[in-house]
Amino acid sequence: MAVAIATAIAVSLGTAAFSLYGSGEGAKLSLSIVFGAAFGFVLQRSRFCFFCMFRGWLDERDPRGLLGLLLALGVGMAGYALIYGAWLPDSSSGRLPPGAFIGPVSLVLIAAGLAFGAGMAISGSCVSAHLYRLGEGSPTAPFALIGTAIGMALGFLTWNALYTSVVVTAPVVWLPATLGYSGTLVIGFAVLAILAAALLRWKNPRLPDQPKSDSVLHSIFTARWPAWVGGLAIAGLGTVAYLRVAPLGVTAELGARSRQAADALGVLPTRLEGLDTLRGCVSAVSDALFTPNGLFVIALVLASFAAALVAGQFKPSPIRSSHVAKGLAGGVLLGWGAVTGLGCTVGTLLSGIMAGALSGWVFGAAVFIGIVVTLRGIRRSARSA
Amino acid sequence: MIKQTIWAGALAFAIALLPAAASARENPLVTTDWLEKNLTNAKVRVVEVSVEPGQFERGHIPGAQNIVWHTDLVDTVKRDIASQEKFQALLRKLGIDKDTTVVLYGDNNNWFAAWGAWIFSVYGLNDNVKLLDGGRKKWELEKRAFDNRVDAVKPSSITLTAADTKLRARLGDVLDVVNKKSNATIVDIRSPEEFSGKIFAPPGSQELSVRAGHVPGALNVAWGRAVNPADGTFKSADELKKLYADAGIDGSKPLIVYCRIGERSSHTWFLLSKILGYDVRNYDGSWTEYGNSVGVPVTNLAGTVWGGK
Numbered sequence A: 001m002a003v004a005i006a007t008a009i010a011v012s013l014g015t016a017a018f019s020l021y022g023s024g025e026g027a028k029l030s031l032s033i034v035f036g037a038a039f040g041f042v043l044q045r046s047r048f049c050f051f052c053m054f055r056g057w058l059d060e061r062d063p064r065g066l067l068g069l070l071l072a073l074g075v076g077m078a079g080y081a082l083i084y085g086a087w088l089p090d091s092s093s094g095r096l097p098p099g100a101f102i103g104p105v106s107l108v109l110i111a112a113g114l115a116f117g118a119g120m121a122i123s124g125s126c127v128s129a130h131l132y133r134l135g136e137g138s139p140t141a142p143f144a145l146i147g148t149a150i151g152m153a154l155g156f157l158t159w160n161a162l163y164t165s166v167v168v169t170a171p172v173v174w175l176p177a178t179l180g181y182s183g184t185l186v187i188g189f190a191v192l193a194i195l196a197a198a199l200l201r202w203k204n205p206r207l208p209d210q211p212k213s214d215s216v217l218h219s220i221f222t223a224r225w226p227a228w229v230g231g232l233a234i235a236g237l238g239t240v241a242y243l244r245v246a247p248l249g250v251t252a253e254l255g256a257r258s259r260q261a262a263d264a265l266g267v268l269p270t271r272l273e274g275l276d277t278l279r280g281c282v283s284a285v286s287d288a289l290f291t292p293n294g295l296f297v298i299a300l301v302l303a304s305f306a307a308a309l310v311a312g313q314f315k316p317s318p319i320r321s322s323h324v325a326k327g328l329a330g331g332v333l334l335g336w337g338a339v340t341g342l343g344c345t346v347g348t349l350l351s352g353i354m355a356g357a358l359s360g361w362v363f364g365a366a367v368f369i370g371i372v373v374t375l376r377g378i379r380r381s382a383r384s385a
Numbered sequence B: 001m002i003k004q005t006i007w008a009g010a011l012a013f014a015i016a017l018l019p020a021a022a023s024a025r026e027n028p029l030v031t032t033d034w035l036e037k038n039l040t041n042a043k044v045r046v047v048e049v050s051v052e053p054g055q056f057e058r059g060h061i062p063g064a065q066n067i068v069w070h071t072d073l074v075d076t077v078k079r080d081i082a083s084q085e086k087f088q089a090l091l092r093k094l095g096i097d098k099d100t101t102v103v104l105y106g107d108n109n110n111w112f113a114a115w116g117a118w119i120f121s122v123y124g125l126n127d128n129v130k131l132l133d134g135g136r137k138k139w140e141l142e143k144r145a146f147d148n149r150v151d152a153v154k155p156s157s158i159t160l161t162a163a164d165t166k167l168r169a170r171l172g173d174v175l176d177v178v179n180k181k182s183n184a185t186i187v188d189i190r191s192p193e194e195f196s197g198k199i200f201a202p203p204g205s206q207e208l209s210v211r212a213g214h215v216p217g218a219l220n221v222a223w224g225r226a227v228n229p230a231d232g233t234f235k236s237a238d239e240l241k242k243l244y245a246d247a248g249i250d251g252s253k254p255l256i257v258y259c260r261i262g263e264r265s266s267h268t269w270f271l272l273s274k275i276l277g278y279d280v281r282n283y284d285g286s287w288t289e290y291g292n293s294v295g296v297p298v299t300n301l302a303g304t305v306w307g308g309k
Helices: A002-020 A025-046 A050-060 A064-087 A107-123 A127-134 A141-165 A175-201 A216-221 A227-244 A252-264 A292-311 A321-340 A345-354 A358-384 B002-022 B032-037 B084-093 B108-122 B135-141 B171-178 B192-196 B237-246 B264-275 B286-290
Strands: B044-048 B101-105 B129-132 B185-188 B255-258 B280-282
Touching (some): A002 A025, A002 A292, A025 A127, A025 A292, A050 A107, A050 A358, A064 A227, A107 A321, A107 A358, A127 A321, A141 A321, A216 A292, B108 B129, B108 B135, B108 B264, B129 B135, B171 B185, B171 B286, B255 B264
Parallel strands (some): B044 B101, B101 B129, B185 B255
16 A cells, blocks of 8 residues: 555656656756655655754764765765866856855854754754655654744844845855865865764764665665665765756745745835845745745655655654644744755755855854754753753 | 950959848858857857856857856946956957857847847957857757857957947937937837836836836837747848838937847847848946936836836
């Protein structure tokens, strides 16, 4: 039964992609379904959850998740550099590569990262993980996503003040512009290697082994993929998605819809200064029923649902008030951080670092600090209660 | 007999010269077929000028170079076209020499490619600069190949002459016509809704004017009427001639064309001056300058009031 439903989902996604395919915008919409479905499948199969990776390391000194992330960043950086070399042979021309998530680096970005990290710790994951967990029947995910939409509206409300006071003069640093492509890769790989060495140096020596599986089908569809396999798949997907449509990102559509809703309620200023000209995972409002990012997100959730069904990991559980509270509260922080940071852990952190953006590294560091501080706070208050 | 032979010879020679004289104004358009056959011609430089960012990088005509209209072709601080030095540096980087045949193309019916062609002409590069008829749209419709690699080109050492003011109208020139101090026909190429003042600008336009309407005395021929909607190519010279003659424009008087920000009007400038050979100036300040100027006469047929009635 589960396999039948999953097959039906896969067939309908395939049919939608096939029928949309055409020249120009049609190809983008079609490919967005394909990339979204592949991303959702990979996220679910490898449980590629940024928060779980950080928590696995903080709590158990388990480096495997974060090593998978570092691998994704390294391979993705190489993939982006290959594309850049063709598109913009001279990286020092003063131009930025089109569509890449290269944002301004400022205190606002740091605040966004801290808020986003706190939101991850409170709600239990980031936006992309809530999306794939929606497909697994998580009781928190729907409320976290509602909270995210509310938080995004708050982000738009505070945007003009933050933009004119801080963001407008903040530098947009694209590392290849000063270091060149090879220099960016050498330094990037070195930083990733140092981080990996640190993770391995202080890892827990007595970690349980991942269960071994001899069957290929079982390894692909049932067993959890090792994080490094997920990392490799995401790096490849990030590269081809940037080549054909746009960098990986999951907040553009959510942001546009929440902006539309807030606008309809009349609470937004009529003009959001500079927001639509900045490069990031917060897209302009469009009237189109289907946008590339909208289809990407829908396909992500459906593919994750199908993957979870087959693996026996679709387990809806009863909703308790704590799910609602944690989801909404964490979600608001995630949403505010995603708008003011111009993206989330996928858009700004992952796609940004792959793109050679300093903003990706700064956002990543701020998210990490946000998680550590918030987790400590939560646990201290739990102990004292 | 000998005399006759000489006469006949002279006549044949004159006839042989005729086509050359007729094509003294070279065809300003190239076809997609011609371009595909000349992609490896070292004397041809193909340049994309598109509105949508990222379009060139994800796929362009093989061997094409890129011009970004909002940074390369303008002064980014004051409102003006790129200075002689800036444009010269750009052409040198793109390896364009005086004898290079430059083929410009772009998205949106070649709007910005035509704007580029106008700037090339302003800086004296007139005869060798051509538009790919139908632009990106036709190339794509005909399923011709795109490439996403950018070829390295050998820089040129071209030296440009100063801007030719005869191709560009300024606010004062337009006012002189309005005040009957000079004789020219002003052509407004915006939509009839903008011309009549029903709307200030098409939906989604960032650049606005705080008055609706048009320059008094201007004739309205929307730019799109000159284009075959199916593939974005220009209509034939005869059709164009008739289209404008029906609107009262026959080339007997100097022309000034304008739109909202000066780029769609370059499209009309291109066809009137290069295809029909009329004397045309592009008013690139256009309605965003004229309609925002204090104290200038305006015709507002619809009576739309800025800020509401």
